[in-house]
Amino acid sequence: MKYSYNWLKDYISGTIPDPKKLAEALMGRSFEIDSLEKKTGDWVLDIKVLSNRAADCLSHMGIAREIAVILQRKMKLPPAPGLPKSANKRAREIKVKIESLRDCPRYTALVIKGVKAGPSPRWLKSRLEVCGLQSINNIVDITNYVMLETGQPLHAFDADKLGTDIIVRRARKGELIRTLDKEKTNIVLDENVLVIADSGKPVAIAGIKGGAETGIDESTKNIIVEAANFNPVLIRRASQKIKIRTDASWRFENGLDLHLIDLAQARAAYLIKRIATGGAESFIDVSSALPEPRRIRLGFSYLDGLLGAKISSVLAVKILKSLGCRIIESSKRGVLVQAPSQRLDLKTSEDLIEEIGRVWGYEKLPKTFPEVILTVPQINKNWIIENKAKDALASLGFSEAYNYTFIGEKDKEIFSYRDSDLLEIANPVSELNKFLRPSLAPCLLKNTKENLKNSSEIKMFEIGKVFVNRKERLHLGIIAAGKKRTSDLFFEVKGTLEATMNELGVNDFSFVGALSPVNTALLERLGIKANVILGEIDFQDILTSANERKKYQPVSAYPASLRDVAVLTPETAKAIEVLEVIKDAGGKLLVEAELFDIYSGPGLPQGKKNLAFHLVYQSSEKTLSAEEVNNVHRKIFEAIEGAGWEVRK
Amino acid sequence: MLDIEKIKQEAKDALAKIASNEEAQELFRKYLGKNGEVARAFALLKDMAVEERQTVGREVNELKKEIEALLAEKKELLKKELKRLETMGDEIDITRPGIKPVMGHLHPLTLVQRQVAEIFQSMGFEIAQGPEMETEWYNFDALNMPKDHPVREMQDTFWLKGESKMLMRTQTSAVQVHYMEKHTPPLRIIAPGRIFRNEAIDATHECQFYQVEGLMVDKNICAANFKAIIEEFLEKFFQTDVDIRLRPSFFPFTEPSFEIDAKRKGGKWLELMGAGMVNQNVFEAASYPRDKYRGFAFGVGLDRLAMIKYGINEIRLFYQNDLRFLKQF
Structure with missing residues (x-):
């Protein structure tokens, strides 16, 4: 509310400080001052009266009362003669x-x-x-x-x-x-x-x-x-x-x-x-019957204890009186006061403590560290896992996005969400804030579109709350876009997630929907001209399956024997199928099998591809003889051929 | 005619010019190889008279030894030189920029949340979390903001359609009662997270923010404790001396309530947070007995802390996710 400086002066006996000093005093003891302006021989103080003080302070007399208390002055009341009797x-x-x-x-x-x-x-x-x-x-x-x-x-x-x-x-x-x-x-x-x-x-x-x-x-x-x-x-x-x-x-x-x-x-x-x-x-x-005056008890030890300062009981009582409180009872330990009727906010002893504290001056409040029992804070596992995932993703080249929790009507259309997919806001102020996001995908795609204007390769992720089936879930979204071949982008994202999950001790994870190229029609609707791979994981599942525990596995003291194998398969064969056949046949002595090359093209029969694996043989008990290695290696050959593929020798 | 001196001189000249092992090898073949100069000189001996053969033979032998010694010496020299070249990196332009693996960047709000969490954890505070979609009870009623209380209007709230009394939390204070229901004092927590205000977005208005709530409850917690802890936090966070001042304020869930301004060395006063001593009604909502405990609570805007710390001038930048912005952190 706007207050006139001259008007306020009317109610206070003696001189009062200049407008700037007055504003400062009110700021420290009562209310924030939004502005102070000169206006036709007067000053306007725009005072932000707190809502609990609206009853007594949205008035010049109210603010004058505050000033009188702060400056320890007397109030001058305006003339108010008696009213005619109702019985007239x-x-x-x-x-x-x-x-x-x-x-x-x-x-x-x-x-x-x-x-x-x-x-x-x-x-x-x-x-x-x-x-x-x-x-x-x-x-x-x-x-x-x-x-x-x-x-x-x-x-x-x-x-x-x-x-x-x-x-x-x-x-x-x-x-x-x-x-x-x-x-x-x-x-x-x-x-x-x-x-x-x-x-x-x-x-x-x-x-x-x-x-x-x-x-x-x-x-x-x-x-x-x-x-x-x-x-x-x-x-x-x-x-x-x-x-x-x-x-x-x-x-x-x-x-x-x-x-x-x-x-x-x-x-x-x-x-x-x-x-x-x-x-x-x-x-x-x-x-109706006018309310009884409110009586409030205040213990001086509680006053000192809650503020953490020593305020003399004499001073405390003086402040309360200046605020218009009547002292009903008083002892060494405390007082019972009657609050002035206009102070609807005064109800509890804490309310009185606040009054005494602010008038006394919070700047006098000491800084005292609490005396506590020394305890180690409980670890928040979810916080740690989430941050570990963020660190891993950033170190693997992906930057972190923070998007809005909301999507608008237009997003709903573009991404073809049905009403049943979405939680709707009952009272949106803006069209952009109509629904809660059911997925991180819409915003990550929009980020990608914007960033492609300045950058040819986009790698981003976000970990945030989404609202699926009317429930709040924590999701991880990841996106890669650029000129690279879709398959390259796919394996980059897949590898990044595998490395991240490995870091979290998660062996198995699945996608919400799928990790996949974004369909061309959607990209066109969004106006994105690049290859895009997008994946989303329910990170809440990850929080429960993450395992921080690590246990040392002794390293074999005996030498390893390295062999390669090249397998010719139809184009349609899945790498993981071949790998599984090799691992099955290799048994305990095959300690590692890694796919290092996939080739199809000139030099190979039509419709075929070549998968090349590094195989590592090792025993934890002895040095393997050439014959022992050959035996296992041969078994693997046989298994591959048994599965209908060809070992290229 | 066999001119030993000439051969010796030629060999010496050639040796002086060579710069690699390969050339040394070639020289070896030319002079000391099967069909080299020395071998040919020996072959000439058999046609000579006995006396001449003895003299010349001795001279050729000496020639052989001399060339062998010179070559060995040269090879040793070449070896040293090669080593020098390798260690000096003379063949690499070390001024060329390095090949940087591409790193991603964490969002500044993640960085600020972590810094805040780290400082408070070092003072024994635990990290608590709560839902973003909240019930009316935890966001308002439990915090001493009953229905029809005018203070509810100070916070424009997103209400959910078809979910009675569900809303998007307007303050991280909503975590307070959640946590207290499950724990008995003494307790000290911070709760960082996202909050919402139902406003149309423009240069000065946002509809979502980040806040960190702090709560410490025990039998004898006082306002002076809050002042000490919050100043410690701000000094650690800004890594400089910080002055703070408390001004009177009003929040239904604290009594007394404060507004906290802070000033960094040589800077201006900045309004940073609201705080206060927990209202007994809030303890009651958490089913604690009245008047048994005391506590302080505060709420700091993390967007604001990040803006001050990194000199970010516009709040909207946080949610635009421009890589040119993100890469700076």
């Missing part, structure tokens, strides 16, 4: 009825007769303008002025345009009201909205906005000033529903002190008499 006979000309005291715990109407509506005096106009409000006429300006002064929103009706009944009730479905603003918008109401009505129709939206029909104009003679208290939740919901937020609704939403009404009406009566010559005739007050 003439009060009967207006009848106030509240349908539910839960919706409206208190409603007061101040009847003022013989006002002269017209323009406001200069000082009033300029104060409102400094605070960002426009001058309308003297009556409306005074209600706004009192709101900015006390925090209590007021509303003025033209009494002659209103019937004799004021009813606070829920709106009926479909009821209409024309609001009191330039646009005179027609608002459709329903039973979630509280209204002020006369015997016929709504004349104001309670706590939010007045109606056009009963507004003040130059011809207004008699007025009714409303000061009421409404249920914060109700006002908040209604204001969201009809999409109108006002200075009044903002204050009601956060809750207000029921006692504040008396001060506000007294100020309104005083100012209207002075500026618009009207005299207060009667004051109608319908209210």
Whole structure:
């Protein structure tokens, strides 16, 4: 809220620091200052009042109270003469009825007769303008002025345009009201909205906005000033529903002190008499029982213990008193205080400790390391495995991406997701954030497309949450793209993942979908002109199967014997099938078999390929003789031929 | 006519010129080989008179020995020279750039999360994690933010369609009660992770962020403990002296609450995090008895820490994944 420096000064006895120093003091003890600006002989302080202090600080008197506490000054209160008694006979000309005291715990109407509506005096106009409000006429300006002064929103009706009944009730479905603003918008109401009505129709939206029909104009003679208290939740919901937020609704939403009404009406009566010559005739007050003052107990040892500082009990009590707390009981060990009624936020001893702490000054708080039992933190295995995988992938040439958790309608189309595949956001602000990503693929492909503009070879990965079958899962996505042959890219990605999983101690893993070239139609839709290999793994499975344990296997003391074998197979034969046949036949003495070359082309029969393997024979018990090696090697030959392939000699 | 002196001179001249083992081998063949000059000289001897044969024979023998010695000497020299060349790397242009294996790069937010985790782990904090898709209870109610509380509005929330009371967590504080339900104090954790705010993205607005939550609970934890630990963390993180200041703030789940500003040596005050002493209502939500424990909690924006640390000027860069950006980390 915007505050006038000159206005704040009115409530504090003695001089106060210059605006910059004042802003600094408030910043350290009360609230953040969003801005400080000079404006026509005054200064505007834009103060970010915390939501728990809205009840007492969205007003000049509230902030002045803070200043008085911080600077240890006395408050100067504005004149507020007594109101006419409710019992006044003439009060009967207006009848106030509240349908539910839960919706409206208190409603007061101040009847003022013989006002002269017209323009406001200069000082009033300029104060409102400094605070960002426009001058309308003297009556409306005074209600706004009192709101900015006390925090209590007021509303003025033209009494002659209103019937004799004021009813606070829920709106009926479909009821209409024309609001009191330039646009005179027609608002459709329903039973979630509280209204002020006369015997016929709504004349104001309670706590939010007045109606056009009963507004003040130059011809207004008699007025009714409303000061009421409404249920914060109700006002908040209604204001969201009809999409109108006002200075009044903002204050009601956060809750207000029921006692504040008396001060506000007294100020309104005083100012209207002075500026618009009207005299207060009667004051109608319908209210539920006013709440009992809140009493809070505070132990001094808890004060010191929670802050970790020694604050003398004398000082603590002095601070509490300056904040308006009444000391009910006091002992060496603590106090029982009565919180000032406007401080709706003070409920617990921690609330009092915060008050004492901030006024005392957090800069005085020492830095003390806690005394704890020395324990080693529990290892978070998932965190370690995830980071180990990231390290492995980066060291193998893949860079890490962080993408959005959301995808939009367009992505849904491009990737042909069905509604049942996706979790949908109920209230997206942006079209781009409509669904939760079911896969890391869409974003990695988009990253690839963008990066291909600057780079001919893309290698990226991401480990992040995706939402599959309405469940949250951790996935690993990997992508390689560029001019290389698709098969080369494929084996690079496959090899990278195998090396990574090896590093994690994972023997077996499978893909979500498949590790495969991205289909050409999709690449075309995305506008990617490169070969792309994309794979995705459910990393949550990896987290459970990863095994960090390592055990040393003694290395054989006897020499190894190296042989190669070349196998001629049909093009369609799978390398892994041949490898399995070799390993089966090789038995214990074959300690390693590695595919090192695949060839097809000139020199080989049509439709055939040559697979070349390095074979290592070794025993852990003795040096193998040439004959022993030959025997196993021959067995492997026989097995290969038995499987229908040819050993090239 | 046999001119021994001439042969000797020619051999000496040739030897002086050779530069490789191959040439030395050739010279050997030319002079000392089966059909070499020395062999031919010996062959001439048999046609000579006995006396002449003895004299010339001795001279040829000496010639042979001399050439043999010279060759051996030369070979030794060549060997040394070759070794010198090899070790000097004279044949390699060592100024050429090296062949770099291509390395990938980790995202700066990964790096920052790790640094933060490392510092807190060294102070005995455990890493805790929680779901990104959260229930209304853990994200709000358990943190003393009941339904219709105006503070809920401060955080624009992504609600899920068809999943009643499910949302994308707006704060890593949601991990607090999850963890406390399963552990009894004393405890100290940090919970790094992704959080969400329902906003349209532009230069100053993001819809997702990274945050690290901190929570320490024991019987006698105080605000002064928080001040000490957070300053230690910031100094380790920025690797320089850091001043901090606490300002009053409001969060429903802490009381008192603070806003923390930090200033690096010679720098400006920067707003870094919110913190406070855990509200007893939060302990109650975690089924701890009221007033038995005290604790502090804080939440730091990791994007912000990364931006300050690496001088990154725009938050959107984190989620664009431009390799020219990623390669710098």
